Amino acid sequence: MKKTTIATSLPLLVSLGAGALHAEGVVNVLSPGGSVYEGGNAVLWGPAGEKLGIEVRSETADEGLPAVRLQVGSGSVYSDIVFLADYEGTLGGMEGILEPIDYSIVDKSQFMPGTATDYCVGVYGYATVMAWNTETYAAKAPSSWADFWDTEAFPGRRALRGNPETQIEVALLADGVAPEELYDVMSTEEGLDRALAKIFALKDDISVWWSSGAQHAQLMRDGEVDMSTGWNGRFQSAMDDGGPVDFTFNQGILATDCLGVPKGAPNKDLAMKLIAEMANPESQAKLTEYISYGPVIPAAFDTGLIPDDVAKRLPTHPDYLNDLIVQNIGWWVENNDHVRELYENMMTE
Amino acid sequence: MVSLPAPDSRAPLALHRLTGFVLGRIGVMPALLTVGVFVLLPCLWLVWLSVLDRSGALSGENYARLIEQASYRRIFLITFRVSFETVLCCLVLGIPFASYVAKLPPRAFGLVMAAVLFPLWTSLLVRAYAWLVILQRNGLLNTWLQDWGLIDAPLPLAFNEFATVLGMTHIMLPIFLLPTISAMRSVDGNLLKASESMGASGLRTYLSVFLPLSLSGILAGTILVFVMSLGFYVTPAILGGGNVQVISMRIARSLSTYSNFGASSAIGVVLLICVFAVLGLSLLLRRRLSGGKETK
Numbered sequence: 239m240k241k242t243t244i245a246t247s248l249p250l251l252v253s254l255g256a257g258a259l260h261a262e263g264v265v266n267v268l269s270p271g272g273s274v275y276e277g278g279n280a281v282l283w284g285p286a287g288e289k290l291g292i293e294v295r296s297e298t299a300d301e302g303l304p305a306v307r308l309q310v311g312s313g314s315v316y317s318d319i320v321f322l323a324d325y326e327g328t329l330g331g332m333e334g335i336l337e338p339i340d341y342s343i344v345d346k347s348q349f350m351p352g353t354a355t356d357y358c359v360g361v362y363g364y365a366t367v368m369a370w371n372t373e374t375y376a377a378k379a380p381s382s383w384a385d386f387w388d389t390e391a392f393p394g395r396r397a398l399r400g401n402p403e404t405q406i407e408v409a410l411l412a413d414g415v416a417p418e419e420l421y422d423v424m425s426t427e428e429g430l431d432r433a434l435a436k437i438f439a440l441k442d443d444i445s446v447w448w449s450s451g452a453q454h455a456q457l458m459r460d461g462e463v464d465m466s467t468g469w470n471g472r473f474q475s476a477m478d479d480g481g482p483v484d485f486t487f488n489q490g491i492l493a494t495d496c497l498g499v500p501k502g503a504p505n506k507d508l509a510m511k512l513i514a515e516m517a518n519p520e521s522q523a524k525l526t527e528y529i530s531y532g533p534v535i536p537a538a539f540d541t542g543l544i545p546d547d548v549a550k551r552l553p554t555h556p557d558y559l560n561d562l563i564v565q566n567i568g569w570w571v572e573n574n575d576h577v578r579e580l581y582e583n584m585m586t587e
Numbered sequence: 588m589v590s591l592p593a594p595d596s597r598a599p600l601a602l603h604r605l606t607g608f609v610l611g612r613i614g615v616m617p618a619l620l621t622v623g624v625f626v627l628l629p630c631l632w633l634v635w636l637s638v639l640d641r642s643g644a645l646s647g648e649n650y651a652r653l654i655e656q657a658s659y660r661r662i663f664l665i666t667f668r669v670s671f672e673t674v675l676c677c678l679v680l681g682i683p684f685a686s687y688v689a690k691l692p693p694r695a696f697g698l699v700m701a702a703v704l705f706p707l708w709t710s711l712l713v714r715a716y717a718w719l720v721i722l723q724r725n726g727l728l729n730t731w732l733q734d735w736g737l738i739d740a741p742l743p744l745a746f747n748e749f750a751t752v753l754g755m756t757h758i759m760l761p762i763f764l765l766p767t768i769s770a771m772r773s774v775d776g777n778l779l780k781a782s783e784s785m786g787a788s789g790l791r792t793y794l795s796v797f798l799p800l801s802l803s804g805i806l807a808g809t810i811l812v813f814v815m816s817l818g819f820y821v822t823p824a825i826l827g828g829g830n831v832q833v834i835s836m837r838i839a840r841s842l843s844t845y846s847n848f849g850a851s852s853a854i855g856v857v858l859l860i861c862v863f864a865v866l867g868l869s870l871l872l873r874r875r876l877s878g879g880k881e882t883k
């Protein structure tokens with residue numbers, strides 16, 4: 239507790255001192271702690287605030303959207319910028335507790351399509367990918383979701399997520415649906431049935447339904463399963479630990495974390511300006527020093543600020559851009575409840 | 588319970604009884620209040636939440652969902668099956684063990700009881716992961732069996748119902764043993780001697796005298812294990828690997844799926860009713876077993 243207080247108050251005091259000289263105003267930023275907070279202060283809102291002469295007060299909260307709900311619900315909004323998952327950004331917009339992003343100020347054109355949404359501006363991207371055991375498949379490695387389902391060419395145990403989000407997409411890709419038609423197919427009951435039937439057909443070979451990132455990394459590192467769906471950062475650390483693991487970004491599902499502005503934020507206009515200021519390739523490139531997720535402004539890879547070996551591990555690297563599918567998070571916000579019920583029925587059948 | 592009005596000549600005694608009665612009632616108040624505030628009220632609140640829909644209006648949608656969606660039926664079925672299997676394992680392992688322990692001399696008995704109780708103080712989570720280390724594909728058991736040439740391919744020991752029941756039995760066995768051993772200890776040894784002196788074999792004495800006299804403890808242990816097993820979360824979540832879906836996991840998931848508490852509350856209410864049904868059934872069974880003689 240004490241450590242956090244000191245860590246939070248120190249930069250605050252520093253920025254107070256600096257801001258007193260030429261303060262245009264104040265912006266309160268709420269972010270999760272750890273590397274996001276550290277990186278944000280160092281390369282995102284920190285420098286942007288300095289440049290604009292805005293005093294930035296940085297605070298931490300474990301969960302973004304619940305904090306916004308609380309502030310807006312109680313009528314005392316004090317955060318101007320909040321760090322959210324893209325799912326939260328879209329849900330918050332639907333719930334009417336976020337301000338629409340002012341894209342007359344924020345340059346949307348530099349972002350990867352789908353990573354700057356109506357209520358949230360992307361900061362970095364992470365991907366749901368396919369990982370496999372390099373010893374089991376030493377002769378030939380699987381390379382697509384179709385291979386993940388091909389139990390004859392690639393016999394072995396699988397792990398899928400015990401939550402349909404990203405798994406429905408993956409099943410349909412394996413069944414031959416083109417990426418650009420993915421969400422159209424998912425929007426029909428037949429499409430959903432098709433995805434669920436595809437997963438059900440693989441069920442005998444699914445030995446674990448994972449529920450957390452730590453779990454799927456562990457399953458792969460221990461060789462408990464031979465193939466798994468999961469998040470690139472987790473598999474990367476399993477590889478770094480020397481586990482017999484490899485993964486591909488091919489047909490990976492990209493999701494983002496992003497910045498939103500709570501409804502009725504006291505310094506809304508300054509917040510928009512600040513978000514616009516930090517939405518630049520250099521800042522996003524520098525953020526990779528703190529977080530092993532990929533910039534969502536493609537030009538970040540041309541800045542020369544990201545070392546080649548690091549760049550190759552990031553899901554948004556230009557080499558993988560055509561392989562990845564940006565998740566339609568709005569679809570999930572609307573359909574989550576229904577699809578989860580169907581998925582549970584399939585899992586317990 | 589209620590004291591009758593005493594004759595006039597013994598007025599002081601009646602007064603004494605009356606104050607005792609009142610004081611007794613007052614003395615019981617804090618306990619009643621605690622139960623009311625911390626058990627009864629939350630339960631009623633749970634029921635209330637379960638009949639509210641997302642907008643906060645009265646609705647039966649949370650219960651309708653339990654009937655419409657096939658997964659709920661299956662999850663209830665799995666939970667009851669897993670609990671039943673755990674009880675069965677406890678009975679098979681626990682009764683012979685308890686019978687043996689009950690007859691031990693005091694010092695040995697104390698030692699064995701300490702060994703029985705010791706696992707109770709180990710964290711649930713640690714024990715679940717320990718089983719995982721033993722049972723998983725490259726775990727201890729499979730590695731050994733393969734090294735000894737007993738099997739060619741690793742057996743699917745972890746992440747299934749087998750592992751779940753094993754892990755739960757490990758946790759519930761001491762809880763089954765406590766009432767069982769205590770009942771067996773209190774069996775009058777003279778009755779066993781009497782049985783044997785009348786020519787009954789050791790097995791006959793065990794089955795027709797010793798076990799029936801211990802039945803109340805065995806029944807208490809069985810009910811305790813069954814009811815507690817219905818609410819297990821950590822062990823099935825870790826050792827079941829998503830292949831064993833139990834009610835408590837579903838309650839937790841409903842909390843994150845639906846933005847209100849109604850969905851999970853409804854499952855909780857149904858589970859509560861099931862538990863009461865089991866308790867009621869066991870009470871009936873107990874009455875039947877004691878031949879109605881126990882009624883006071």
